[in-house]
Amino acid sequence: RKIRKQGCLDGECLAMSVFIGRVHVHSTITNSLSASQVDLWQPNSASLIRHNATVDVHVRRNNTRGLRACLQKEHIDFKVFISNLQKEIEKQTGYRSSRKRRSESQYDYEVYHSLEEIQSWMFEINRTHPHLVDMFSIGRSYEGRPLYVLQLGKRTRSYKKAVWIDCGVHAREWIGPAFCQWFVKEALHSYQHDSVMRRLMNQLNFYIMPVFNVDGYIFSWTTDRFWRKTRSKNVKYHCRGVDANRNWKVKWCEEGASSHPCDDTYCGPFPESEPEVKAVAKFLRKHKKRVKAYVSIHAYAQMLLYPYSYKYATIPNFNCVESAAHNAVTALYSAYGVRYRYGPASTTLYVSSGSSMDWAYRNGIPYAFAFELRDTGYFGFLLPEALINPTCTETMRAVKTISSGLLKKCETGMYQLDRERYPYL
Numbered sequence: 001r002k003i004r005k006q007g008c009l010d011g012e013c014l015a016m017s018v019f020i021g022r023v024h025v026h027s028t029i030t031n032s033l034s035a036s037q038v039d040l041w042q043p044n045s046a047s048l049i050r051h052n053a054t055v056d057v058h059v060r061r062n063n064t065r066g067l068r069a070c071l072q073k074e075h076i077d078f079k080v081f082i083s084n085l086q087k088e089i090e091k092q093t094g095y096r097s098s099r100k101r102r103s104e105s106q107y108d109y110e111v112y113h114s115l116e117e118i119q120s121w122m123f124e125i126n127r128t129h130p131h132l133v134d135m136f137s138i139g140r141s142y143e144g145r146p147l148y149v150l151q152l153g154k155r156t157r158s159y160k161k162a163v164w165i166d167c168g169v170h171a172r173e174w175i176g177p178a179f180c181q182w183f184v185k186e187a188l189h190s191y192q193h194d195s196v197m198r199r200l201m202n203q204l205n206f207y208i209m210p211v212f213n214v215d216g217y218i219f220s221w222t223t224d225r226f227w228r229k230t231r232s233k234n235v236k237y238h239c240r241g242v243d244a245n246r247n248w249k250v251k252w253c254e255e256g257a258s259s260h261p262c263d264d265t266y267c268g269p270f271p272e273s274e275p276e277v278k279a280v281a282k283f284l285r286k287h288k289k290r291v292k293a294y295v296s297i298h299a300y301a302q303m304l305l306y307p308y309s310y311k312y313a314t315i316p317n318f319n320c321v322e323s324a325a326h327n328a329v330t331a332l333y334s335a336y337g338v339r340y341r342y343g344p345a346s347t348t349l350y351v352s353s354g355s356s357m358d359w360a361y362r363n364g365i366p367y368a369f370a371f372e373l374r375d376t377g378y379f380g381f382l383l384p385e386a387l388i389n390p391t392c393t394e395t396m397r398a399v400k401t402i403s404s405g406l407l408k409k410c411e412t413g414m415y416q417l418d419r420e421r422y423p424y425l
Contacts, residue, residue, distance in 0.1 A: 014064065015041070015082040017377055018055045018071060037063055039226055041380050042301065045258065045265050048350045056377045058085065058226060081378050088382045089225050092174070109182055110388045112174045115145075115218050118181065118210055122148055129188055131155065132201065139279030142232040143215045147279050152187050153205035163293040163403050164284060164365075166209040169244045169356065171216030171227045172381045173299040175373050175391060180210035180297065182392035183399065200403050205290070207283075212276060213244050226381060228264050230274050237261040242268035245296075246352065247277045248359035251310040256352030267354050277356075284360065292406050293367040294360035295399060300380055301372035302338065304329050304398065305345040307361040310353040312346050317366055320410035324367060327405065328398040335394035338374070345370065367402065371395065 030046050039058040040046065049055055059067060071078050082088055092112050107121055126135035132154060137146040153160060165183065167176035187206065190197045200206075211217050215231035229241030239262035246257040249271035253259055257267040272278040284291060306321050315321060322343075329340040341348055345357065349372070361368040374383055374391045383391065 013058060013060055013085040014080055015056065015058050015085060015380055015382075016064075016078055016080045018057065018076060018078045038067070040264070041226075042377060043350055044228070045256075045263065048256070054377065056081075056380055058380075081380070082382065085382070088379075088384075092382065092385060093221065093225075107185075109178070109185055109392075111385050112178060112388075113181070114221050115211055115214055118177060119148060121181065122150060122210065125150065125184060125188070132188060132191065133184075138283045139275060141214045141276050142230060142274065145214045145218075147209070147212075147214065147276060149283075150184060150208045150210070151205055152184065152201065152208060154202045156202060160203065160205050160290065161292045161406055162205040162207060162287060162290045163295065163406070164207045164209075164291050164360075165295045165297065165399070166212045166280065166356075167297040168209075168211040168213055168217050169296060170298060171213050171220040171229070172225065173297075174220070174381070175299045175383050175388065176297040177210045177217070178388050179373065179392045179395055180208050182388075183396060184208055184210075186396055196400060196404065199407070200400065203407055204403060206403075207287075207291075209280070212280065214276070216241065216244075229266065230276060232268075232274060234261040234269075239266075242266050242274050244274055244277055245298075245356055246354040247272065247274050248281065248354045248356050250355070250359040250362050251353040254310065254353040256310070256350060257354050265352075271354070280356070281359065284365070285363065288364050291365050293402060294357065294365045294369070295402065296356050296370045297373065297395075298370055299373045299383065300375055300377070301349065302340045302374060302376050303348055303372040304332075304340050304342040305348055305357065305370045305372065306342075307344065307358050307368055309345040309349075309355045309358045310351065312344075312351075314344075315361065317410075321367060323410065324402055324405045325369070328369075328401045331397040331401040332394045335397055336390050338390075338394055340398075367406070369402065371398070 030049055037060070041056040041058055043049060043055070122135055126133050132152060134151040135148060137148055139147045141147060165180060167180035187197055187201060191201055213230055216227055216229060219231055220227045229243050231241055233240055243265045246265055246267040252271040253267035256265070258265045260266060268274060272281055304325050306325055307315050325342040329342050332338065332340055345352070357368045357370045373395060374387060
């Protein structure tokens, strides 16, 4: 029971990467992946598989022989990255007394935490920083859990511009909640000695939602490490859950979303059907005049994306948003030399409808971004805890850069010169 609830028996599952180099093998590989009952990691839907692209999959060991044979027959390159997924899972979920710290000063930000631990930490942060933090709930999840948000910022005046940051929209992307906690820790601990952070906290409010999809996140800890969706029930199908990033009221359930409840990109029975999505949308609508930036943290791909996701078109304030993205990935690169691609989501990643980023932009938030954090496929959703610190450190630089940009007027005249100076971006 203990091993089974993690999603694969000891040594039973592996993660592999497949390179689709030629157009004519597209249907063959799609059929083979389907027959082998693989869990698609990147892209997350078979309809998004393209030639000259890499596909990351999680496959049970007893299904690998047929898949390997098919790939070899079609002369398709593949590589096994993780030969024993269960072993990697247990590294991140095993019991460690260091997780059970009572005081905020001893909290370990370099391990992944359960929802219970994260929410206890939120209460402690709220208790110990009364002048900079306010904690509140914006609603309840499908299974009745509170949806907590932390408001960060000095209470100086009634009207302040605001930045919204959510993490954990997709349950299996554990580096997301780890970053949201890291951001809060850095903002509070550096407030006194970091002039940039102090200015941001004095002049802006930050709304931080460490775990958007609370039900799914718990399920990824207790039952299926690679669960993506919410946990809502469907009347007609035994399959549960909706993709919380396909459930927003913006070109809902069109290209890049599925209408089938068993698919990972299921858009739901109607827009905002998920109470988690509905609660966040309601909050952002209420505060739309103040919220100037929306940031959603995902994994993995090492990208910084902005609208549109649902169509190939240029947003009206493209120059300002493109400049902000460029400055953000430049700041990120400065930490450890990690390269992020950036651009419109539709052309940089893939077309998807009903996303939170597009919804935020269409509802008047001028700077809407989605980060895809480390890595590019070697560890995938099982990013080791040893990489939490560098991943969060570099992402912190990018988010601070985006936030700082809100405090000054958009200037894009010199941008083209900057692009030529940084060809690696």
